[in-house]
Amino acid sequence: MPTLFTYTIPIDDGAAPNPFHGLCTLAICKPTIRRVAKPNDWVAGLGSRNAPSGDLSGKLVYAMRVDDVITFDEYDRRAPKEWPAKVPQPISRDLAERLGDCIYDYTNGSPPRQRSGVHGPGNMKTDLSGVNVLLSRDFFYFGSKAIPVPPHLMSICHQSQGHKSKANTPYVADFVVWITGLGLERGQLYGWPDLMVDWSAAHKGCGCDPRAQESVNDPVC
Numbered sequence: 001m002p003t004l005f006t007y008t009i010p011i012d013d014g015a016a017p018n019p020f021h022g023l024c025t026l027a028i029c030k031p032t033i034r035r036v037a038k039p040n041d042w043v044a045g046l047g048s049r050n051a052p053s054g055d056l057s058g059k060l061v062y063a064m065r066v067d068d069v070i071t072f073d074e075y076d077r078r079a080p081k082e083w084p085a086k087v088p089q090p091i092s093r094d095l096a097e098r099l100g101d102c103i104y105d106y107t108n109g110s111p112p113r114q115r116s117g118v119h120g121p122g123n124m125k126t127d128l129s130g131v132n133v134l135l136s137r138d139f140f141y142f143g144s145k146a147i148p149v150p151p152h153l154m155s156i157c158h159q160s161q162g163h164k165s166k167a168n169t170p171y172v173a174d175f176v177v178w179i180t181g182l183g184l185e186r187g188q189l190y191g192w193p194d195l196m197v198d199w200s201a202a203h204k205g206c207g208c209d210p211r212a213q214e215s216v217n218d219p220v221c
Helices: 031-036 072-082 121-129 151-156 166-180
Strands: 004-008 024-026 042-046 059-065 068-071 132-136 138-141
Touching: 004 166, 024 059, 031 121, 031 132, 042 166, 059 132, 059 166, 068 072, 072 132, 151 166
Parallel strands: 004 042
Antiparallel strands: 024 132, 042 059, 059 138, 068 132
8 A cells, every 4th residue: 555645834935845847746845745655655744824825734746656766866857958047047037947957966976965945055965965856747637725624534634744654544545536536637737836936036035934944853643
């Protein structure tokens, strides 16, 4: 049986996850999930009661079925040709290109150089501790139009900093039936990120700032 990881997104800014151009990636933040998730697992981001657009608690911001798990090094090698929009372009007029999450450059080997993008030096240790990047074309992204989680699945919801996985075991099958039974096309954006930031500016005030202190040892429950 696949694992269902759920966590609350403090500020959904379109960077973690990055759901653009038909490929949802989780390459920064949530290091524990990225270390242990496997293909066919599900990752679901829940809304925060303190979201910029208002109370999104009890709602689903996005859900992705993990198609592939690759290393940062492989992501850096493949992204420029296969997923060029994932490589950040800070001065692009396209928001999705400014929010690119392939921010670690392994051209000169390890340790990598950090590209100018959504994260700064203070995020590097946490990001890289996740080891892997999660990829999915089988996803549903709602952003600021987060949808209510049905009553029979409310037990997967929480407002804590960490994530749930083992505690979600009784609800995995019902979650998959629900999300895939909505009649929605997969790989689509049904809403825009809750917080849009001009990433051509400095890192000050970016949506990731509140995540800079995210625990590397994100508790699993």
